[in-house]
Amino acid sequence: MSGPLTRFGFAEETPEQRQEKILAGVMASVYRQVPQSVLVSIVGAFALAMVLWNWINQDLLLGWSLLILLESLSRLRLSYRFRRAEHIADSVDWWATRWVVQAVAAGMLWGVAGFMFFSDTQPLHQVVLVAVVLSVAFGSLTLYASHRPAFHVFMLLAVLPLIVRMIWVQDPTYYTAAVVMTAVFLFTVLYGRDFGNAVFESVKNTYENEVLVEQLVAEKRMAEEARREAENATRSKTQFFAAASHDLRQPLQAIGIYVSLLKKRAHGPLEPLVNNLSTAVETLSKLVEELLEISRLDSGSIQPHVEPVIIDDMFSLLEQEFTPLAASKGLSLRIRRGGIPIDSDALLLQRVIRNLLANAIRYSQKGGVLLAARPRNGLISLEIWDTGPGIKQGELDRIFEEFYRGESSKAENSGSGFGLGLSIVKRICGLLGHPLIVTTRPGTGTVFRVEVPRSSSPPRIKRSSPETLDVTIRPLHGFTFVVIEDNAEILNSLTRLIKSWGAEVVPSTGYNAQLIKRISVQQRIDAILADHNLGPHSISGVEAVFRVRELVGFPIPVVMLTAVQGVDVLSEFQRVMHERMELSPTMTSSIARSRVEEPTVLQKPTTAAVLNNTLAEILGITTLPMVRPTADETASASDAT
Numbered sequence: 014m015s016g017p018l019t020r021f022g023f024a025e026e027t028p029e030q031r032q033e034k035i036l037a038g039v040m041a042s043v044y045r046q047v048p049q050s051v052l053v054s055i056v057g058a059f060a061l062a063m064v065l066w067n068w069i070n071q072d073l074l075l076g077w078s079l080l081i082l083l084e085s086l087s088r089l090r091l092s093y094r095f096r097r098a099e100h101i102a103d104s105v106d107w108w109a110t111r112w113v114v115q116a117v118a119a120g121m122l123w124g125v126a127g128f129m130f131f132s133d134t135q136p137l138h139q140v141v142l143v144a145v146v147l148s149v150a151f152g153s154l155t156l157y158a159s160h161r162p163a164f165h166v167f168m169l170l171a172v173l174p175l176i177v178r179m180i181w182v183q184d185p186t187y188y189t190a191a192v193v194m195t196a197v198f199l200f201t202v203l204y205g206r207d208f209g210n211a212v213f214e215s216v217k218n219t220y221e222n223e224v225l226v227e228q229l230v231a232e233k234r235m236a237e238e239a240r241r242e243a244e245n246a247t248r249s250k251t252q253f254f255a256a257a258s259h260d261l262r263q264p265l266q267a268i269g270i271y272v273s274l275l276k277k278r279a280h281g282p283l284e285p286l287v288n289n290l291s292t293a294v295e296t297l298s299k300l301v302e303e304l305l306e307i308s309r310l311d312s313g314s315i316q317p318h319v320e321p322v323i324i325d326d327m328f329s330l331l332e333q334e335f336t337p338l339a340a341s342k343g344l345s346l347r348i349r350r351g352g353i354p355i356d357s358d359a360l361l362l363q364r365v366i367r368n369l370l371a372n373a374i375r376y377s378q379k380g381g382v383l384l385a386a387r388p389r390n391g392l393i394s395l396e397i398w399d400t401g402p403g404i405k406q407g408e409l410d411r412i413f414e415e416f417y418r419g420e421s422s423k424a425e426n427s428g429s430g431f432g433l434g435l436s437i438v439k440r441i442c443g444l445l446g447h448p449l450i451v452t453t454r455p456g457t458g459t460v461f462r463v464e465v466p467r468s469s470s471p472p473r474i475k476r477s478s479p480e481t482l483d484v485t486i487r488p489l490h491g492f493t494f495v496v497i498e499d500n501a502e503i504l505n506s507l508t509r510l511i512k513s514w515g516a517e518v519v520p521s522t523g524y525n526a527q528l529i530k531r532i533s534v535q536q537r538i539d540a541i542l543a544d545h546n547l548g549p550h551s552i553s554g555v556e557a558v559f560r561v562r563e564l565v566g567f568p569i570p571v572v573m574l575t576a577v578q579g580v581d582v583l584s585e586f587q588r589v590m591h592e593r594m595e596l597s598p599t600m601t602s603s604i605a606r607s608r609v610e611e612p613t614v615l616q617k618p619t620t621a622a623v624l625n626n627t628l629a630e631i632l633g634i635t636t637l638p639m640v641r642p643t644a645d646e647t648a649s650a651s652d653a654t
Contacts, residue, residue: 031220037105038216040095043112043159047092050156051085054119057149058082061126064141069130077126084118091115109160116163120170123149127175143194146175151201158205159212168205172198268294270506273621274513316580317358317445321468324386324393325350327363331370331384339374344381346374351386354468355393361441362465366395368434369461373399377458395463403455412451413439486622487629490515493535494628497521497528497543497557498574507542507574510621511628523547524557529564538565540631545575545582555585558612559593570631571612574624579614586611 058081062074095101095108127146131139150171157164176198179191272291279287332348339346366384373382380400387394404412413435442449442463453459494511498504499522508520519535521528524547532538541561545554552560558571573582613627 033105035213035217035220036109037101038220039159039213040105040108040112041101042212042216043156043163044092044095046156047088050153051089053149053152054081054085057145057152061130061142061145065130065138068138073129077122081122084115084122088115088119109162112160113163113166116157116167117170119153120167123171124174127171128178131175131178143175146171147194147197154201154205155208158208161206161209164205164209165202168198168202264502267500267502267506269618270503270510270621274506274509317361319356319358319445321354321470322357322359322362323354324395325352327359327366328384328386331363331366334367335370335374335382338371339382342374342377343379344374344377347381347383349383349385349387351388351393353386353388353393354470355465356468356470357445357447357465361445362395362447362463365438365441365447365463366397368438369397369463372434373397373401373459373461376401380458389462389464392464392466395465397461398458399460400458403457403459404451404453405455486514486625487634488515489625489628489632489634492539492632493517493519493537495519495521495528495532495538495541495543495561497523497541497547497554497561499523499544499546499548499551503544510624511542514625523551524560528561532561532564538569540570540572540628542572542574542628545573545577545585553585553589555582555589555612558586559589572624572627572631573612573614574617574619575614576617579616582614583611 058078062078065074091111098104098108101108123146127142130142150168153167154164157167172194176191176194179187179194272287272294276284276287276291328348328350332346336346370382370384377399378401382400383396383398385396385398387396439449445465448462448464450462450464451459452462489511494516496504496507496511496518498507498520501522504520504522508518511518519528519531519538521531538561541558543554543558547554547557551557554573554575558573562568575582613631615624615627
């Protein structure tokens, strides 16, 4: 045997070793049948002795019967020893030889009976003798035929003496009987050989199957070990990214704010350098955020919040966001609304559609892009059509791999992306349970379809997400913000940034005596901007927010600017709120009166424009005059995610 059996060490055995193992299986089959064959021999010998007792020398008949009994007992003992033996394959030749010797003894005893007990004058005795000898010979066929040497020697010694004795009589009738018995003998030998071959093949197949089973077990064990190693590697990677999330976002946030401030002062030859620095920081921030998002999706830390969603509202926001981008490339962006609510996670689904729209516009050089919602097979198909170069069939299975950029992407600007967008899209669709279907025709365009279920419940009206806020800068004159951030660099940069918008800032690295003193002398506190993690020796940002609210005596609005996931921050907020309400019921009105006082969570790193618009929205000043930011002061809202 070769091929798969040579794997995992099974195939290192030589052909001789495999043959010995197969012979061991054959001998095991033989020795299992010994008890039945012994019964046949003893019954046959007893019947023959009973019939011939008064016609044959009784001492001779008795001696022959005792020899048959001894041979049968010897066969039983040999079978018992075989079943108790270990490592049969190592001594299989001895067991096979011993079985041939046993066959010789049995054949000779029955051959002697056929020759010596044949009577010329008693036809009835002849019939009984022939019947018993042939019954024993043919009854032992399955026993001896499994091992060809034993079968041949047994048949020759047991049957041929009877045939020779018939010829010895020299009578035409016996000649005829001898010819018939010879034909039957030859037929039995041929049949026995075929039976032996069948047994050999059966044992061989059983052995190969056992080896294959062992191989499969070994493969399964190795696959399980590989799976565990992969899971451990994935878990380690996820834990690394989770641990590094805060440390990565903190310096990026500080750099981004400093670059935003630096651009206001950079003039002349420094301006292009600062713009390039801003672009590099935004690119790095986007790459880090995408890597962290993939890590969160793989680790299961992002759990969808499925609820009724108004597709038309989402499409309107996306239309406002992408129409200018499409127009700048001379493309048309058409929106076909469905007017049917669906069940999904609005933020995650919006991220999927945004990525697909961005790709469609990026790779279309002429024509346009269509965003449509169509009923299809009882579902709603959200479709993004483009007129780009399409995707080659050989790339369809790879476009969702991390860092894979197809030929169309490489033909574009090398900085057009990192090859992570579609990987994130695929993961989010899998998390939401929304099938993602891609059809393409190279040179014509590509269609991405996301199939979502219809909703049977009316959707709730929700406030705007930070991702969809206006990217203009609103002045914040006359407002005072408490800014709590344990990183001194970020605290300094946030203070300078918010002051540049005309607001007053009460900065602090944590909730401490200095902060309490400064709040007490302020005439007004309008909002709180806080990080959640305030160092190992300080209370959390959520706890600090509640204490500031208690000092002010009113549930002032809060923005949590943090690297911690929003769902974790909100969960902590709810827990602390209930604990403080139970501890001080009289302070309930100062802590929070409803879910409206829950914080708005911004993920680090964010942009100056998103931070400005978020602060403006929580203060309800979105109708105040707006100032357009300088060319690269802020990235688009989609980059902030």
